[in-house]
Each structure stands twice: as structure tokens, then as C-alpha cells.
Amino acid sequence: MLAIGRVKGWLAISAAGLAAAALITFWILVGFGRPSEGLPPSAGAIGGSFELTGADGQRVSDRDFRGKWLLVYFGYTHCPDICPTTLLDISQTLGLLGDDAARFQPLFISIDPERDTPQVVGEYVKEFDDRIIGLAGTPEEIASAAKAYRVFYAKEEGTDARNYLMQHTTFVYVMAPDGRYVTLLSPTGGQTPEAMAGRLRELVNPVTAGQISSPTSAGPAPSAARER
Amino acid sequence: MSSAAPGKILRSFAVLFVLASVSPTLAAEYDVGSIHIAQPWARATPSGATTGAAYMTITNKGATPDRVNCVSSDASAQCEIDSMTMEGGVMKMRAVEGGLEIKPGQTVTLEPSSFHVMFVDLKRPLKQGQTMKATLKFDKAGTIDVEYPIARIGASAPGAAAGGGSMKMQGSGGGMMQMDKR
Numbered sequence: 001m002l003a004i005g006r007v008k009g010w011l012a013i014s015a016a017g018l019a020a021a022a023l024i025t026f027w028i029l030v031g032f033g034r035p036s037e038g039l040p041p042s043a044g045a046i047g048g049s050f051e052l053t054g055a056d057g058q059r060v061s062d063r064d065f066r067g068k069w070l071l072v073y074f075g076y077t078h079c080p081d082i083c084p085t086t087l088l089d090i091s092q093t094l095g096l097l098g099d100d101a102a103r104f105q106p107l108f109i110s111i112d113p114e115r116d117t118p119q120v121v122g123e124y125v126k127e128f129d130d131r132i133i134g135l136a137g138t139p140e141e142i143a144s145a146a147k148a149y150r151v152f153y154a155k156e157e158g159t160d161a162r163n164y165l166m167q168h169t170t171f172v173y174v175m176a177p178d179g180r181y182v183t184l185l186s187p188t189g190g191q192t193p194e195a196m197a198g199r200l201r202e203l204v205n206p207v208t209a210g211q212i213s214s215p216t217s218a219g220p221a222p223s224a225a226r227e228r
Numbered sequence: 229m230s231s232a233a234p235g236k237i238l239r240s241f242a243v244l245f246v247l248a249s250v251s252p253t254l255a256a257e258y259d260v261g262s263i264h265i266a267q268p269w270a271r272a273t274p275s276g277a278t279t280g281a282a283y284m285t286i287t288n289k290g291a292t293p294d295r296v297n298c299v300s301s302d303a304s305a306q307c308e309i310d311s312m313t314m315e316g317g318v319m320k321m322r323a324v325e326g327g328l329e330i331k332p333g334q335t336v337t338l339e340p341s342s343f344h345v346m347f348v349d350l351k352r353p354l355k356q357g358q359t360m361k362a363t364l365k366f367d368k369a370g371t372i373d374v375e376y377p378i379a380r381i382g383a384s385a386p387g388a389a390a391g392g393g394s395m396k397m398q399g400s401g402g403g404m405m406q407m408d409k410r
Contacts, residue, residue, distance in 0.1 A: 080279040081312065082319050084271065085340045088382025120276060127274050127381055152318060163278040163349060167318050188319060188341060 047072070047173055047181035050145035052109065052135040055122020060135055062179060068105045069204065070175035071185070074151045076112035076166050077124040082188055083108075084128070089187040089196070090172065091129035096197035100204050106132045111146060111153035111168050113139045149173055172196075174203065255377055255386065261369025262290025263330070269386040270376035271340070272356040280304065280347040280354045282362060282376040283338040283386075288330040294368045295327035301362035303354060304347035311343050321346075327367065340384050354378045 054060045062070075071090060075083035087108065094101040108125050110116035113136065116124075121134035137145065146153055153168040172185040182203060185196045258265040263286060270282035280303060288294055298307035309328045312321050319341070328343060330336050338344050345362060354360060358378050365371045379386055 077274060077276060078278055080277075080281055080346060081321070081340055081344065084274070084382035085384060086382075088380075088384070091382075124274050124276070156321070160348075165279075165321065167320065169318055170314075189314065 048148040052137040053118040071106040072173040087128040092193040260372040263369040272381040282345040287335040297327040305349035
């Protein structure tokens with residue numbers, strides 16, 4: 001009786017061991033859940049399509065801007081500090097780019113559909129720079145665009161129901177003429193218009209052919225990832 | 229010398245007059261108790277704005293810490309002093325509880341993306357070139373009215389509001405003001 005028990009025990013252990021080995025092998029073969037190609041998860045996943053409304057009521061989509069570099073910024077017109085600073089920073093950055101400025105299209109997308117109508121946004125951006133296009137949308141359209149760009153936005157707790165403030169991601173997303181995300185600028189994080197203009201100048205005047213394909217100048221090169 | 233003096237005085241007045249007309253919004257400095265306030269300036273608001281902001285440097289020349297609150301302003305129903313901190317790409321703005329502390333010997337700079345006087349429920353838009361007034365109350369130093377010349381919307385530094393003369397238009401040189409920003 002003891003002998004049979006021992007055999008059954010060994011069988012159980014062996015079965016478990018084989019299963020574990022199979023599972024581990026399977027995981028290794030499918031890559032154990034590593035991020036695609038070893039690039040930062042956000043690199044391939046940022047940006048993309050939006051369907052919004054411009055100041056004169058016309059529908060605007062990301063596809064309308066193919067062939068232009070986009071500088072996409074999400075904010076709201078009741079923003080007390082960050083948005084005005086950032087929009088002026090963008091304006092000054094373009095000013096430093098000289099002839100290259102024409103290749104960039106700055107967009108301001110409002111994450112405050114309750115208060116920011118297309119007309120309100122259109123008038124707002126003109127206070128900073130004629131080149132900025134302001135876009136608004138329904139709550140669903142805004143949510144969709146924000147999701148594409150991985151932008152966080154929310155009403156600030158404890159602020160007035162009528163004059164509420166909002167929190168939101170403050171980066172400026174740089175999109176290539178083919179619609180791909182390339183890099184981001186961070187004026188709120190301390191990047192000056194000079195630094196931003198330098199970065200943008202690099203992008204449109206690449207030294208090597210491969211420069212445009214690298215997501216950020218600090219990111220890992222695609223070839224290094226593929227060695228894994 | 230006595231015959232030349234009136235001419236010199238007249239010329240000085242003339243120069244001052246010209247300067248005053250060209251830079252009508254030259255920012256004043258203020259002293260209250262051991263507190264010194266310099267470079268007060270506010271920022272123009274977009275037309276539909278319900279909030280506005282003002283900035284300045286505050287130096288505590290005294291031996292004990294002091295705290296400051298904004299009591300009232302002529303442009304808004306309420307005012308307060310807020311901090312701004314970056315948390316994961318998102319700016320968090322909060323009223324500074326109990327007032328903004330200025331330690332002895334310390335200079336605290338209120339500027340965009342940092343501490344600022346926040347005007348809540350604006351009664352009128354803040355227009356570049358104009359001035360607005362706010363009353364600050366220091367726990368120790370006392371109360372003082374400060375005038376804030378209003379600079380361009382989105383400006384990161386006082387620029388024209390502090391009597392810098394012609395504001396650089398968008399375009400070449402627009403970035404000049406940013407040289408010593410951060």
C-alpha cells in the first residue's frame with residue numbers, strides 16, 4: 001500500500017514538473033511578455049487619429065495634415081498658467097525656426113468640451129499666434145483623441161462647479177508628416193524655446209538618413225532591440 | 229554752475245518725462261516691515277478667462293520667518309497664493325495652506341509654472357499695458373497694496389510690463405527673453 005502511494009506521488013510530481021517545464025518553454029518561445037521590440041512601450045503607441053471641429057465649424061481630422069509636421073498640445077482655455085505659457089513658448093519656438101517654421105503646424109486641442117466650443121478655442125489660440133489651429137469636439141471625440149495621444153485629463157477636485165480647473169498632461173507631441181509620432185517637447189518641464197527650436201530644426205534637417213526614424217534622441221536604437 | 233543748473237534740472241525732468249511716457253508701467257518696489265517686494269507683474273488674460281495670475285519677488289530681510297496671503301484684488305472676487313508642482317507630466321496647482329512662507333534672508337520668486345498670486349473669479353479681463361492692484365497680508369510685516377503692471381499673455385517674464393520698452397513681436401528675437409529663464 002505504501003509502495004503504491006509512493007508511485008502515485010512520484011507520478012504526480014513528475015507530471016507537475018513536466019507541465020511546468022512545458023509552460024516555461026512556451027513562455028520563453030513567445031517572449032515572456034516583453035514589450036514589442038524592446039522600445040519604450042509609448043514610442044509606437046502615441047498619437048494618431050482624431051476627428052474634431054475647427055473654429056469655423058468645419059470637421060478636421062489628423063489626415064488633413066499629412067505632409068506637415070504637427071505640434072500637438074492638449075489644454076483648455078480656462079487654464080490659468082500652463083496653457084498660455086506653453087502656447088507662447090510654441091509661438092516663440094516657431095519664431096526661432098525662421099523658414100523652417102512653415103513646415104510645422106501647431107494644434108491646440110481642448111480637453112474641456114463643456115466650456116470650450118470650437119469658436120471659443122479658435123478665438124483663444126489667436127491671442128497667442130495666428131498659426132495655431134484650435135480644435136474642439138464632443139466629450140467622446142476628445143476622449144478618443146486624448147486616448148490616442150495617451151493624454152491624461154480630469155477636472156480638478158475641489159474647484160468651483162462653474163469655474164473648475166483641470167489637470168492635464170502638458171507635453172507637446174511632435175508628429176512627422178506621415179502621421180507617425182516622433183518625439184515630445186516639454187516647455188513646462190523646463191525646455192526653452194531655444195532648445196525646442198534646436199530639436200525641431202534637427203528633425204527637419206536630418207544629418208543622417210536614419211535620424212527621423214529614431215523616436216527620441218535619447219531612446220535606444222531599433223537595431224539594438226532586435227538583437228534580443 | 230548756478231546758471232547751468234536750471235538747464236540741467238530741466239533736462240533731467242525732460243528725460244524723466246520721456247521715460248515715464250515711454251514706460252508708463254515701470255514697476256515699483258515695495259517695503260513693508262522687513263519685507264521687500266520687487267518686480268511685481270501680472271499677465272494678460274484671454275478674453276473669456278475667469279482666472280488670472282500675478283508674480284513678484286519677495287525678500288525677507290528680517291530675522292524671523294513670515295507668511296503672506298493675498299487678501300483681495302481689484303480685478304477679482306477672490307485671490308490666493310498658489311503653488312505649482314509637476315507630477316508625472318501633469319501640473320498640480322494648490323493653494324498654499326496658511327500662506328506662503330518667506331524665511332529670514334530668503335527671496336521667494338513668484339513666476340509662471342511656480343508660486344503665483346491667483347485671482348479667482350475675474351471681474352474684468354486683464355489687458356496688457358494696464359495695471360491691477362492686490363492687497364497682500366504678511367503675518368508679521370503687515371498689509372500692503374501692490375500694483376501689478378500687466379504684461380503680454382503667456383509671458384514668462386515681466387518684459388514690457390517692467391518698462392522694457394517695445395515688446396519683441398513674434399518672429400526673430402522672440403526667444404531673447406527666454407535666455408535666462410531656467
